[in-house]
Amino acid sequence: MLSRGVKRRRVVFFLAAVATSSLLATCASPGPDEDAGGDPTEDRSGIAVLGLTADLDTLNPYLSVRAATRDVAYNIYASLMEEQADFQDGPPSFKPDLAQRWESSEDNLAITFYLRPEAVWSDGTPITAEDVRFTQEAAVHPDVAWLAADVKKEIALVEVLDRHTVRFTFSRSYPYQLMDANDGVILPSHIWSRIPYSRWRSDGPRVPGVVSGPFRIRRWTPGQSIELEANPRYYDPLRPRLGHVAFRILPDAVSGFEQFLAGHLDFWDRVDPRQMERVLQTAGVNLRRYPDRYYGFIGWNCRRRLFSDSRVRRALTLGIDRERITRDIFRDVARVASGPVPPVFGTHLSRRQPLPHDPGQAMALLDAAGWTADGASGLRHHGGETLSFELQVNADAPWRRDMALMIQEDLRRIGVEVTIISLERGTYGASHRTGEFDAYIGGWRLPTKIDLATTFSTRAVRDGVNFGGYSNPALDEFLESIAGAPDFASSLPAIESALDILQQDQPYTFLYWQDRLVGISKRIQGARPNAQSALFRLADWSLAGGEAAP
Amino acid sequence: MGGYIVRRLLAGIPLLWLIWTLVFVVGHLVPGRSEDLYTSPQISRQDQERLNRVYGLDRPIIVQYTRQLLATVRGDLALSTSRGRPVAEIIAPAVGPTLVLAGTALLVQFTLGILLGALAALRQGRVLDHAISGLALVLYSIPVFWLGILMVLIFSLRLAWLPPSHYSSLSASTAGLSGHLFDVGIHMVLPVATLTLAGLAVVIRHARSSLLEVLAHENLKAARARGLPEWRLLFRHGLRQAILPLITLLGLALPALLSGALLVEVVFSWPGLGQTTYQAILARDYPVVQAATLLTATMVVLGNLAADVAISVADPRTRPGGTAP
Numbered sequence: 001m002l003s004r005g006v007k008r009r010r011v012v013f014f015l016a017a018v019a020t021s022s023l024l025a026t027c028a029s030p031g032p033d034e035d036a037g038g039d040p041t042e043d044r045s046g047i048a049v050l051g052l053t054a055d056l057d058t059l060n061p062y063l064s065v066r067a068a069t070r071d072v073a074y075n076i077y078a079s080l081m082e083e084q085a086d087f088q089d090g091p092p093s094f095k096p097d098l099a100q101r102w103e104s105s106e107d108n109l110a111i112t113f114y115l116r117p118e119a120v121w122s123d124g125t126p127i128t129a130e131d132v133r134f135t136q137e138a139a140v141h142p143d144v145a146w147l148a149a150d151v152k153k154e155i156a157l158v159e160v161l162d163r164h165t166v167r168f169t170f171s172r173s174y175p176y177q178l179m180d181a182n183d184g185v186i187l188p189s190h191i192w193s194r195i196p197y198s199r200w201r202s203d204g205p206r207v208p209g210v211v212s213g214p215f216r217i218r219r220w221t222p223g224q225s226i227e228l229e230a231n232p233r234y235y236d237p238l239r240p241r242l243g244h245v246a247f248r249i250l251p252d253a254v255s256g257f258e259q260f261l262a263g264h265l266d267f268w269d270r271v272d273p274r275q276m277e278r279v280l281q282t283a284g285v286n287l288r289r290y291p292d293r294y295y296g297f298i299g300w301n302c303r304r305r306l307f308s309d310s311r312v313r314r315a316l317t318l319g320i321d322r323e324r325i326t327r328d329i330f331r332d333v334a335r336v337a338s339g340p341v342p343p344v345f346g347t348h349l350s351r352r353q354p355l356p357h358d359p360g361q362a363m364a365l366l367d368a369a370g371w372t373a374d375g376a377s378g379l380r381h382h383g384g385e386t387l388s389f390e391l392q393v394n395a396d397a398p399w400r401r402d403m404a405l406m407i408q409e410d411l412r413r414i415g416v417e418v419t420i421i422s423l424e425r426g427t428y429g430a431s432h433r434t435g436e437f438d439a440y441i442g443g444w445r446l447p448t449k450i451d452l453a454t455t456f457s458t459r460a461v462r463d464g465v466n467f468g469g470y471s472n473p474a475l476d477e478f479l480e481s482i483a484g485a486p487d488f489a490s491s492l493p494a495i496e497s498a499l500d501i502l503q504q505d506q507p508y509t510f511l512y513w514q515d516r517l518v519g520i521s522k523r524i525q526g527a528r529p530n531a532q533s534a535l536f537r538l539a540d541w542s543l544a545g546g547e548a549a550p
Numbered sequence: 551m552g553g554y555i556v557r558r559l560l561a562g563i564p565l566l567w568l569i570w571t572l573v574f575v576v577g578h579l580v581p582g583r584s585e586d587l588y589t590s591p592q593i594s595r596q597d598q599e600r601l602n603r604v605y606g607l608d609r610p611i612i613v614q615y616t617r618q619l620l621a622t623v624r625g626d627l628a629l630s631t632s633r634g635r636p637v638a639e640i641i642a643p644a645v646g647p648t649l650v651l652a653g654t655a656l657l658v659q660f661t662l663g664i665l666l667g668a669l670a671a672l673r674q675g676r677v678l679d680h681a682i683s684g685l686a687l688v689l690y691s692i693p694v695f696w697l698g699i700l701m702v703l704i705f706s707l708r709l710a711w712l713p714p715s716h717y718s719s720l721s722a723s724t725a726g727l728s729g730h731l732f733d734v735g736i737h738m739v740l741p742v743a744t745l746t747l748a749g750l751a752v753v754i755r756h757a758r759s760s761l762l763e764v765l766a767h768e769n770l771k772a773a774r775a776r777g778l779p780e781w782r783l784l785f786r787h788g789l790r791q792a793i794l795p796l797i798t799l800l801g802l803a804l805p806a807l808l809s810g811a812l813l814v815e816v817v818f819s820w821p822g823l824g825q826t827t828y829q830a831i832l833a834r835d836y837p838v839v840q841a842a843t844l845l846t847a848t849m850v851v852l853g854n855l856a857a858d859v860a861i862s863v864a865d866p867r868t869r870p871g872g873t874a875p
Contacts, residue, residue, distance in 0.1 A: 057630075058634045223820075224819075251829065252816070262714070264714065424582075430586045465589060
């Protein structure tokens with residue numbers, strides 16, 4: 001029989017043991033020097049801490065659906081070439097990466113890449129042409145189901161010519177062959193070929209993290225952080241200049257921004273134009289601005305009778321004061337868009353004047369289309385129908401709600417009634433896919449090539465993102481001509497003509513081209529965020545004062 | 551008692567199946583699919599459909615339901631449609647942080663709640679009683695996410711006393727075991743305080759009313775008349791008798807605590823089940839939502855069973871087939 005005191009002590013001991021073991025359960029592996037006394041305060045010396053709004057989904061970019069994975073993957077895996085940010089006025093240029101040189105065949109149907117013989121994987125295995133062939137095979141395999149597999153559709157054959165030479169043969173010649181061959185990183189075949197493609201997702205997490213890029217994974221704590229460290233076997237001994245990079249995951253953008261201002265982060269690429277002033281007033285941080293591959297628009301559902309008439313769509317564009325939107329919502333970090341090709345793709349393509357804010361002309365067009373104003377309500381009617389529609393916005397983008405309110409006010413002045421519908425992101429996306437909408441405010445981030453077909457062609461109603469069902473055979477012809485052009489220069493006239501048709505037809509009201517704002521701590525040197533990537537050439541970044549990695 | 555526990559556990563199985571089915575049905579009634587979150591001109595419809603085939607999302611709903619149910623029964627929790635990894639790999643690391651957060655908050659909430667409730671009961675009708683009741687009312691009225699944001703703004707971003715998010719510092723892993731534990735500890739302060747304060751009012755009110763009821767019993771009046779000190783009366787006799795309704799409350803508090811943890815985990819970027827579930831709901835990642843809900847429901851069922859067992863131990867009259875002493 002135990003005494004009451006002993007029983008009590010046992011209960012206390014038990015509770016303490018449970019509490020301690022639970023606490024231990026949450027701790028990631030504490031590292032080899034467990035006996036050292038710990039400094040509980042955050043020590044960031046030698047670490048560049050970058051904010052991410054989403055965790056990685058997987059370390060294999062071919063299985064990923066998240067942009068965050070791409071940002072990290074391109075720093076741990078090397079590609080054949082490094083795509084540059086000079087895609088103004090044509091396809092981007094490339095610098096050598098795993099391929100030290102490349103050459104095109106005379107008929108331009110084949111490109112041969114010569115790999116660096118000195119390049120090895122992080123486990124010491126040489127990087128060979130077989131790795132390239134295997135990766136291309138995986139990229140288009142149905143069981144891998146890579147979401148960007150479409151870019152490889154013109155690659156007919158990938159052949160290993162010798163240990164360090166690989167040839168890509170294309171089904172036709174077109175301006176973006178290099179880009180499509182290069183898209184995606186190279187995977188280690190000696191690791192991933194051991195697993196059937198159908199089991200990549202289930203068995204992938206247990207695959208060793210063998211990489212080829214300037215960094216390798218130091219630690220990935222799901223939901224918390226991804227830490228990279230310099231890959232000592234990277235082919236370029238002078239890179240990376242940072243020894244330790246940590247991506248902190250902060251799903252809440254407001255929280256991330258506040259933590260950046262408070263000095264917890266060295267880099268935050270989600271600075272809202274309305275937050276710009278606060279960044280400029282904060283010591284120790286810089287604000288970088290660059291043109292983005294992005295445009296905002298109102299998508300009209302051309303299947304609806306109201307929007308099937310291009311005069312109505314044009315009138316609605318003319319009735320909206322887009323200058324006010326760029327000024328009041330984007331604080332002039334955006335400009336009124338004239339079409340779907342932002343200035344970052346070349347000024348000559350974006351130099352056509354946007355439609356002006358002209359309520360008089362808008363009303364005349366609506367009158368001509370049969371929508372006449374009712375004296376009492378001021379609203380327009382046609383055949384017993386009122387000129388009114390629902391404008392959808394996604395609730396997680398409050399600036400779109402503000403924009404919708406301005407649009408509602410502008411269009412009311414020309415006799416159009418707009419009801420704003422704010423939807424949760426998934427519901428908003430689903431309504432576009434299923435065509436259950438009148439109009440929505442959206443935005444597209446574009447690849448580094450001009451591709452109007454996936455958005456505006458008749459084919460894209462079925463295969464792409466032409467959710468509004470817009471169709472113009474004349475445009476389709478120009479888009480076919482662009483796709484078939486052997487080089488960029490010869491495709492330019494067709495691009496210009498297509499842009500003219502889009503401006504005339506207004507399947508979208510092109511609202512704005514926005515610049516991107518990035519906050520960077522003054523600790524970071526050498527950062528050159530650009531339209532290619534906010535983390536462009538992360539391997540060249542360094543810490544001020546030569547802070548060493550811990 | 552053993553038979554009772556087994557019977558209760560068996561009775562929990564249809565309940566869990568019902569919850570699982572309900573989540574599946576509701577999840578598929580909600581508009582939107584995982585692809586609607588990342589639609590882009592860079593992704594062709596064919597590539598999207600190919601990915602849907604890999605996840606079996608192209609199958610009829612009844613086929614998806616049957617396959618997922620069978621897989622769950624086998625303990626194979628399928629693949630996450632938003633992360634391209636097995637669901638188990640996503641859920642498992644999230645359990646520990648949630649248990650630590652909710653468990654610590656539960657401990658602090660009940661300890662503090664009972665103490666404040668006891669103080670209010672001792673000083674019934676006086677200033678302290680009104681102050682505690684007022685505090686409880688204020689805390690009860692504050693939405694938990696707002697409280698969390700307020701905490702971060704004040705204690706992290708303005709005063710810079712405590713970390714604003716996550717459960718450890720980047721440098722913690724090299725700080726040794728004790729340093730790491732301390733680091734996790736200071737990261738827990740704000741989320742635990744938020745979760746504790748959010749549910750504290752209920753415990754205070756229950757503790758106060760239970761104690762007032764017990765203190766009005768004749769035997770305690772007699773003890774007070776014999777000159778027993780008030781604190782001794784309260785802690786030695788009063789609390790012992792008032793503990794039963796509080797144990798019941800403990801069982802009931804678990805679901806509220808776990809749902810509160812969801813919001814707290816989002817505010818503090820705490821990598822627990824709540825955060826995982828929240829992200830999965832937004833991403834229409836039903837396999838993860840179902841697995842997380844199933845796990846949470848299991849915790850609630852087991853928590854309630856534990857509370858019932860604890861009541862049986864504390865008061866043998868409540869045991870199945872038990873009799874009054």
